Amino acid sequence: MRWDDLFADLEAQAYAAGIAQRAGEVDERTRGEVGTLGVHERLRGALDAPLRLRLAGGLTLAATLRRVGPDWLLLDEGGGREAVVVLAAVLGVRGLGRHSTTPDTGGVVESRLGLRHAVRGIARDRLPCRLHLADASTLDATIDRVGADFVEVATHGAGEPRRRQDVREVELLPFTALVAVRRTL
Known part of the structure; x- marks a missing residue:
């Protein structure tokens, strides 16, 4: 025993x-x-989740993550408001769950459409927007042109459509100056 x-x-x-x-x-x-995970994979695991993003320039956005591009995020702020956020301007993200995606599992289109393409879509719609800049300033404008690494905007009153007589200035902004682009209509 x-x-x-x-x-x-x-x-x-x-x-x-x-x-x-x-x-x-x-x-x-x-x-x-x-x-082996990058920020993209970590954030793609949070699609459709409500998040709180701390951004350069002191901006904080509480929104639902809808898309993750190679250098941008699309956020749904509710009430029909969306924001394109420059990934390099993200200082912190709260509200992430435990899930991530695996590297190189993003869609082909998603992985190829950079910030230039996302901002070009806003420019094509000719909608007024508020641009949040790295120095914590904002511009109310319509995006006129999108280059390889810059945008040209026509500044005008907040929420107003672009009319030639209401344009105050045209300004070139390098992508490095952008934090977020929010449609105002």
Whole structure:
């Protein structure tokens, strides 16, 4: 009987050691996989989630994440308001769940459409917008042109459509100056 107890104890110890070893391997693999994730994959796992973003220039946005591009995010602020946020201007994100996507699993179109393409869509619609800049200033304007690394905007009154007689100035803004573009209509 003493031998049976001894072997039962040894088997229990071996079983517990095996479980601990497997748990350690799983933890190590998980850390390794997390180490390959980029911001894109982490954020793509939060699509349709309400988030709070802290952005350059002191701007904070509470919105639902709708799309993640290679260098931009599309946020739904509710009430028909959307914002295109420059990914490089994101200082922090709150509200993320535990899920991420795996690297290189984004859609082909999504992975190829950069900030230039997203802003070009806003320019095509000719809608007035508010541009939030890295220096914490804002411009109420309509985007006239989109270059490879800049936008040209016609500034005018907030929420007003672009009319030649109401344009105050035309200004060129490098993408590096942009934090977010929010439609105002």
